[in-house]
Amino acid sequence: MFIEVDNCHETAEELAAKLEKYARSFRRKVKDTDGRERPMWRTHWNAPATRSGDATHPPVLLVRNRIGERNPNRTIPRLQELTRHLWQGQGQGQRQKGGHHHYDGKIPIIAVGLRNLREHGPTGAVVARFGRDHPQLLWEAIGNARREAAEAWEMEELTVRQEE
Template identity: 55%
Template sequence: MPLLFVEIDNCFESAQVLAAKIDKYMRFCQRKVKDVDGKERPMWRTGWRVPDSRRGDQPHPPLLLVFNRIGPRNPNTVIAQLAELTQRHWKGHDYDGDFHMYDGKLPIVVTGMKQLKEHGPAGAVFRRFGRPHNQTLLEAIGNPRREAHDARKQAEYAARQREHQEELRRIAAQHRAEREANRPVCADCGTRFTDERWKAIEPAGCGTPRDTHPHLCDDCKQRAITAERQAEQAVPEHQEHDQAVPEQKAGGTWLSRFRD
């Protein structure tokens, strides 16, 4: 059960008397005092607690008027007059034609004892001032149109977020595809370069590659380097022959001169 201020009327008092009582309710709701923590708050909040989920856009607790037709006054007439006299307390302002805001207002809800007996407190027998139809109690003291508006806006925001994330994924996939299409291929074995190998062959500046074998993958590069080193260390046979001939000539010349 939500927090309610309840006024029972046996149909003896006029709409003007009830309107004066509602004025007192408003003054009471607007009165502020310092709480135990030193902060200024509405006085009624120091005695009653309202969950955040039930506060919504209405800082004042709802007032429920229950009419019990015992006296001579017609409750329907009194209710119509009372709504007119207290309009400044309960009337909200339109928000973009979608719902009403009730900041600083006092929700006033009316019902009849006979209706409560017939339908029970969970029935749609409550009429909030400013609304054309009966509602359940929670709907009457709440703001279903705003809740529907907020839910719709939240759903639209979530849909936009999903679309945005999907667009980001699409762009990322396109970039990956373009990158893969440009990934270098080893000129020897045809293997695509790894990311590390691709980065290693990027020019270091002035268009000069940072790598000695930019057209080869890591494995082929190592084989190429090994082959080059082996080639440098090996001495060709024709070079050995060319070195041996002068020695023989030199020796032969020396011997022939010695004989002479």
């Protein structure tokens, strides 16, 4: 997970430019020690493979520390608009079988206020993933629980068919 601290001094446009740099960095490829080309960030950090084949990117946690003059309640909605192409899943509005979206090549962008983080801790339901309408636990926000449930159901269904 990458962490970006926003002290409320930057505009939504400035924060969006930073997130664009993260996206460019995540797309950069290099030859690994085995001679295969892969995303550069994966040569330093590991991420689990997904059954669906989604090319996952590490999440970016935007921690808002309200000490500057900017109001995060106005900045964050604008930032979501500016960065929608970075985080919005495929099939948005028309979910996949099982009710989930694919986030192939997308960045999970998660926002949390420092005050809420202090009050509830890192295990509290205080983080908000861009594109979702309610606070979640961190692990729920960075994952795709509907996809995981659909995959588990498909595996169970396959097992039943094989047994029959």
